[in-house]
Amino acid sequence: MSQYSAFGLLRGALNGQKHWQPAWRDPEPKSHYDIIIIGGGGHGLATAYYLAKVHGLKNIAVLEKGWIGGGNTGRNTTIVRSNYRLKPLHDLFEFGLKMWEHLSDELNYNVMFSPRGAMFLGHSDADMTKLAERGDAMRCDGIDADLMTRDEVQKLEPLLDMSRDARFPIEGGLIQRRGGTARHDAVAWGYARGADSLGVDIVQKCEVTGFVRDGDAVVGVETTRGRINAGRVGICVAGHSGHVAGLAGLKLPVESQTLQAMVTEGVKPMINSVIMSQSLHCYISQSDKGGIVFGGDPDNWPSYAQRGNPMVMERAVAQGLALVPALSRLRMVRTWSGVTDMSFDGAPIIGETPVKNLFLNGGWCYGGFKATPASGWTYAHTLATGKPHALNAPFALDRFERGATIDETGSGPMPNSR
Amino acid sequence: MINFSFDGKTYQAEKGDTLAAALLRNGIGLVGRSFKYHRPRGIMTAGVEEPNALVTIGDGGRTEPNTRATDVFVYEGLVAKSQNRWPNLSFDIGAVLGLAAPALSAGFYYKTFFGSAKRWMFYEYFIRKAAGLGNAPTKTDPDLFSQRAAFCDVLVVGAGPAGLSAALEAAEAGKRVILVEQDNILGASLIRDGQDRDGAWVESTQARIRAAGGRILTRTTASGYWEHDLVTLTQRIAEPGQIPPHGVAQRLWHVRAGQVILATGSIERPMAFAHNDRPGVMLSQAVRTYLNRFGVVPGKRVVIATNNDDAYKTAYALKAAGAEIVAVLDARPAPAGADSGLPVYHNAVPLSTKGARHCLKSVTARVSGLTQSWDADLIAVSGGFTPVVHLHMQAGGTLDWNDAAQAFVPATSRQNVTTIGGAANPEPVFNVVPVSTPKKSFIDFQNDVTLSDVDLAWAEGYRSVEHLKRYTTLGMATDQGKLSNMAALGRLAEKQGVAIPEAGLTTFRPPYTPVTMGLLAGAGAKDAGAHVRRLALYDVHAAKNPIWQPLGYWFRPRAYPVGSETLAQAAMREAKAVRSNVGMTDVSTLAKFEVSGPDAAAFLEIICATTVGKLAVGRGRYTFMLREDGFVFDDGTVWRLDENRYLLTSSTGGADRMATHISYVRQFLCPHLRVSAVNVQEHYAGIAVAGPQAKATLAALIGEEPPRHMSTVLAMISGVPVIILAASYSGERAFEIYVEASHAGPVWAACETEVAKQGGALYGLEAMEFLRIEKGHLVVGGEVDGRMTPHDLALDKMLNKAGGYVGASGLSRPALSEAGRRQLVGLEAIEGNIPEGAMLVTGEGASPQGHVSAAAFRILDGGSIALGQLTDGFARHGEELIATSPTRGQMARVRVVAPHFYDTAGERYRD
């Protein structure tokens, strides 16, 4: 692996940047791996990286049906934060956030993690109390959180509509200053490059189409590039969790829905932080290229179409413009969507399945990007040892039938009411 | 003549000019700067694919940055400014970045700027400042954006000859037709090619379409093709920056079409050669457009570079306009384009250009292996044609490779859409492999992506077309890759050693051209799309100037301050009035359902987790409802109004959810029951009268003995029939009076008079909150947070022993009765005031064991009290804890107590 550095770029300036090597190989799949990870998104690649790096395993493959990072990893609005309300979520996401802070160095790949602050706006006294409760819960669990006055909010984001007679007047906010955004593609590519250099085979254009069973155990996978045997198999396919688990005869507490996002033409810096809202369902940030990145609600009905919807998009834009009227004359240049795996309590699932040797990492809904390092770390531990890491133990698949759901919003088992 | 300004200088345009035409007319070639290297750029196209000539138009709240000069029509007073340059367009300091270009190769930022996240943010600050193009406005948009829905049999997109003919045919066949054209005139290629010089054919066709009932929308772009033949149209009513005639700047259409015909034509491709990005490098058809449509001659000494016949038309047109054609570089071998009377060179492809003072000076080409140069001030290039298949692809279609045209054309479609004209049958071209040095051969002009960037991405393993795109940022600029995608694909295929169709394709993502955000938001920008519902008694409250509080769809009075009272003072006065005398409040927004029929009680025993069947006529009781997973999700009261008629109330915030739940259960879980459940939430307005004098007040109002606690009667107030429910949320003797919303005014007035006579007061939500907390009553969204079981909330004794209610199965899950659950408790301050929302901890630094769900003060006796959730709380009464709010710097020492602080025996509401 050629080391990345400013010096390397300068050297390249003289040689036409000809000295760089491929960031990852393009290997033919072997006939057997100790561990196969299905899905070359950020989570799958991070899992492979930590399996090799932390657990010293060498014979690992990541099988990706398309191109790595082409799923939700490459489609998300890249908000990274750990400002949740419930303890198990604090523990998992904060563990991840701490990893983000050093991820570029760890991977020798600039993932551009930019802790510009993730801010929830409050629009009423009731909102502000709810935000304080969330912030207090975070602070007691050792996570940074600060309540902001109206003035502080305005100072951070001068373009917010601060008028008192707005439909959703801004009364203040809750900020996690260590939250922010990162460069999504770089996360997939950085982990891929790291994993590849540790000997992991990343096999693209290789779709898993079935499982090879020996009694009640999985011993391999069928793919579009042939059968591949495996000691353990880890599903890590986000929106396709239901489909892939279905190939093994499993039904999951997951429904796939479309979530769309959009970006405007690039403009000079105007949004400084990540703006979210306690009462509205839109989130706004500005990318390094200058585009205003916008997201809203998921589509609230099942879909694998990976296509957006004008109705949902227009609602999100209306909400965003109500907050930041100066966005009115910018132009939306691109909209896209991903298939999200909406779990039935809004929290992820990481752990074993009823099928022997088969493990599941999914149910990330619209919020798994921020967890990429933590997800990889804990899933690698689970796959390597066969047992959950303390951080993912609460996120077991059987929590639904046991009644131990982790329901951040308290809205119950229907993902469409979340 | 029309006056406009560019970078502060005033110029004149002709009527009908685009800004680009007007700039060229005035001899202005340098219009903008590129994104990454700040390279000087001019006008390359005459359409929406323009990557270079981006300007900021207008001022104040109407400022539109990044506007393509080719896509705005000049109006009197138009103000245009160049962007992404400092101090000015011709001398831009940022251009020094061009010197660093060799180090700033594709994806360079992934390989450097390491260190802590803070360190990256330091670099990022400068990167962000350098990035972005124009500046966004900072003022509020003064204009309106409207939205409209339409239906038609045939929607035709594109009004060139193919689109016009298709629209005419459909309209005259009696179909409802909508024809849309993004340009401000019809005719498209006919105008460009000067084929309908007197405009007669376009004119008569358009008249016939209209006469047959067709609707023609110009300046309207079909920007998105969604499900089931829904197409969104964006219509410009005013040009960018222009004051709209009737206040509406743009209109968004949602058109549901029976059939869609795409006659969207094609976009000409540039060619890759060194310094192909200078002002003076223009697409051949664009040159023709400026000549034939606008009468502007963009160059005097012109080189033509082509791989097809079409560019010859440009050469002839230029010649006819008096320009000199110094060379026609035809990539094809002889005899293509022969007999033209032009200086044609075969096997000729451009290698590079030279320039001076931001103008083109000369063109160098390789002609049959030899290098040759010409002085020229314009090079018109035609690298072939890319059919506009965006909408076809958005509709879920597939593409075929047309080898003769070296282009993708529409194949199958999933929706009811067909493509006709040039978009389906592009002209044949000759495949040209770039021979120039890849370094300064731009393919994505705006984002400064060159062939060598593509090569680098390939070498580094970013080989799928999507990786290539993302790694180099190719196709991500405001022109959305309209000019660049095919060039990149060609290079990729070459590297892979495969034909272009095997190299893959990127997704065509909506919108076709960028869409103004204000337009998408429409009227919703004002209220975030959340309409406010008005209380039936809104005017009555408004006259008293209360403090309002948002609740669900409504705003309700939170308190009615008198004089200079603060919210807290007013609320406490109001609460005291209820505790010591009488108060009244508007409770209209509570969810209400009328359930009737022989099986009404059976149905209610499915919805509610408590018993209902034993309720006598005229009696009511508290009840709560479970979700299917066994958690409490709402509570309220149920009343037996008649033998087979019940009224069920539940929370305001949960009203929609409850309405859906009731309907779902009724339709899917017990369709056999003879019952009807009607949502009467806004049919009735509600007034609560509460306090020790409530009974006397009510007696005076209805002229009879008021019902006992948890009883109901029908009565008359001011001649209006009302339902009276004797229920208490406040903990005092209380009544809820329900009246048909349209008749609520006189009833409220009568109550107010009677309450005033007693010396009572109006009270708002804040006082209500104080009262219910002190009494230990629950609130949905507070104590009832969707994570608590009946047992957690100490409601389990009320569960219907017979079971059969929704949620009974969910409740039986093991974790719902394990130790360690959060349970409802009361909290009493020992020291300090308890902050609402605070965490409950055993000591500094300890992990939270619960939280304060609601906090208040004892109304008559003073003292801070609260309700909360605490791990195993039932068994911890008497224990001391700390309620801490680090975010507010507040803290209180508290004692865990039972969650009832007032009249625990419930004596105050009995007579």
Next chain:
Amino acid sequence: MMQFTCPHCGPRDQAEFIYERTVDAVVSLDAAPEEAMKSLFTRTNPRGVDDEIWRHTYGCRAWMVITRNRVTNEISATRAVGPEALP
């Protein structure tokens, strides 16, 4: 945005409808608890056709079952349910 054909109202924009759940996730009141939790908490979630319950909430408020392909959004059948569907 799709277009549904409400059995009572005819073709209408999807914006008027709200999705509830799939038909196989209707948990009957007399199901054994374990069965009930299974159907409440698991879905086949097919990358293909499923029978979905939708409600014409912002229209006639009636419920219906729509058979829909979740990849192509093709709707192959719509039927009314509940007493409303009785003759």
